[in-house]
Amino acid sequence: MDSIKQMHEVADENALIARYTEVKENIVRAARHAGRDPASLHLVIASKTQPVWMIEALINAGHRLFGENRVQEAQDKWDTLKVAHPDVKLHLIGPLQTNKVREAVRLFDVIETVDRERLARALAREQSKQNKNLSYMLEVNVGAETQKSGVMPEQSAALLGLCRNELGLNVEGLMCIPPANRQASPYFALLAKLASENGLSQLSMGMTADYPIAIELGATHVRIGTAIFGSRR
Ligand SMILES: *Cc1c(COP(=O)(O)O)cnc(C)c1O
Numbered sequence: 001m002d003s004i005k006q007m008h009e010v011a012d013e014n015a016l017i018a019r020y021t022e023v024k025e026n027i028v029r030a031a032r033h034a035g036r037d038p039a040s041l042h043l044v045i046a047s048k049t050q051p052v053w054m055i056e057a058l059i060n061a062g063h064r065l066f067g068e069n070r071v072q073e074a075q076d077k078w079d080t081l082k083v084a085h086p087d088v089k090l091h092l093i094g095p096l097q098t099n100k101v102r103e104a105v106r107l108f109d110v111i112e113t114v115d116r117e118r119l120a121r122a123l124a125r126e127q128s129k130q131n132k133n134l135s136y137m138l139e140v141n142v143g144a145e146t147q148k149s150g151v152m153p154e155q156s157a158a159l160l161g162l163c164r165n166e167l168g169l170n171v172e173g174l175m176c177i178p179p180a181n182r183q184a185s186p187y188f189a190l191l192a193k194l195a196s197e198n199g200l201s202q203l204s205m206g207m208t209a210d211y212p213i214a215i216e217l218g219a220t221h222v223r224i225g226t227a228i229f230g231s232r233r
Pocket of ligand 1 (some may be wrong): 046048069093094177207208209223224225226227
């Protein structure tokens with residue numbers, strides 16, 4: 001590797017860690033502003049499409065919580081990364097097909113995107129087969145958008161009941177991606193209301209564009225990519 005390239009990579013890495021630090025500071029500030037304990041906030045770094053060297057730089061900076069969207073891509077990157085860093089926790093934040101359930105249960109610690117009965121049943125079978133007990137969140141289609149994944153808000157209580165009572169899945173919270181190009185706060189408020197009605201303590205909501213308001217409205221997990229990595233390649 002020539003030294004010019006090396007210098008560029010050092011500069012890139014410094015910029016990456018500076019953006020990461022700034023996001024963490026923003027999270028603490030938003031938490032304090034909302035009268036919440038900053039320690040109750042979890043930053044899930046959304047590392048889809050990002051190269052391993054950037055992820056490793058963040059791990060070396062002390063970060064331990066990442067989210068990936070696709071099972072295959074996550075395997076390609078994390079099979080080795082997780083061996084090197086066994087204390088890293090990995091969340092699945094993208095839609096899950098039932099034919100990928102085995103790999104997903106093997107690789108992820110938390111699956112945030114449970115949104116239908118068939119998937120919930122497949123996860124229950126697979127985690128028992130692998131003798132694992134993952135944590136889960138239900139993804140709620142808060143904008144009731146036809147093309148989007150997620151359980152409809154009015155069906156979320158029934159799905160939760162099935163997961164908890166019949167399947168014994170450890171569902172800890174709700175997750176959402178509000179409609180694009182609309183003010184997110186009413187959707188965050190809806191997710192918070194559904195979680196509180198159903199006795200769920202975790203709320204995964206808020207991305208680069210809207211995490212401070214999500215924290216204001218009760219997010220416990222914010223999923224952030226662009227503000228840390230820059231634009232996706
Ligand atoms: C990519 C992604 C994020 C992060 O989005 P940014 O706007 O890049 O911060 C969060 N959640 C999900 C489900 C994503 O796919």
